[in-house]
Amino acid sequence: MSRIYLSPPEVGPEERRMLLAAFDSNWIAPLGPDVDAFEAEIADRVGIGHAVALSSGTAALHLALLMLGVGPGDEVLVPSFTFVATANAVRYLGAEPVFVDCSPTTWNIDPDLVAEELSDRARDGRLLPRAMVTVDLYGQAADYDRLLPLADSYGVPLVEDAAEALGATYRSRAAGSFGASGVFSFNGNKIITTSGGGMLVTESAHVADRARYLATQARDPSPHYEHSVVGYNYRLSNLLAALGRAQLRGLDSRIERRRRINEYYRTALAELPGIGFMPIAAYGEPNYWLTCITIDPEQFGVDREAVRLALESVDIEARPTWKPLHLQPVFAASPVVGGSVAAHIFDQGLCLPTGSGLSNEDLERVAGVIGALAR
């Protein structure tokens, strides 16, 4: 039996064809017709004015915050329950993340805590955060009807880290479209991949132009190489954009497959004691990037780590949910608002194999191992 991975890439003849067509066209560069087309197609899919193809989601986060003027001495609200890249981008700019706990009902940044933190700061005459980053965790949008009015009323611009959420919606509007900029990742384990890559999306032509400028070493218009600010080498290769275009064509079928995988696990594990699932909020439709469960060791009989190791022993990859960033050594000195909800989910949380290429037999293998461990 072959190894079952958490969320491996799924590529086929269309990816191969488009990649080779780009190769044969000799556009082996971080610009070219596939970059332009990939940008247009993502913008169209998200229903937003502009998209800028970049080398990673992290690069997109870095530029999004840079363009909001985040810099040394600033603080930025960031959910604690996320991948480290969200907060690393804040640190790249010499600013400090202020971690905010997640809501138990969505696993996303808790709007009540954001409201409390902003109103406390305003009341005490303390510095307001320079920006806030929301994350659409595991493919489910944060609660924007609550978050956007807070961002507006306190004048704290919002960056939407939708790295995991391409194709998800919030009240029928696409994830990625809610902030001053939105960010997607096409890393190898994401719902569509370019092996490595990212996209910044925005309604503002000025922001998109500025992002393209900063991502190409901030080269000023001139026949020679002229530079007036520090830039970055952050553009996406045309070859990888071709791969991304082929992947994007299959996005809806990938979401549908992952939705069914989620449904399968919910049914197959329903009777087991002490198993919970990441809640799906009524306000939107996730892309079901990863299916994550919680395991209460008192009820289930063994803990999350025992389940993970049992799966690993039969060559099945599962991963603990994100370790909250306020518990990471690198951010030990950063402020945190709450934190116990994310810590509790981390103690009990496990992401199950969710790749769109998994067969029904693969899923049965995973559920069988978990079921055999239950009390």
Ligand SMILES: Cc1ncc(COP(=O)(O)O)c(C=O)c1O
């Ligand atoms: C929530 C989140 N933010 C940011 C990133 C960074 O994206 P990338 O790996 O493309 O830099 C990822 C994934 O890797 C992510 O899951």
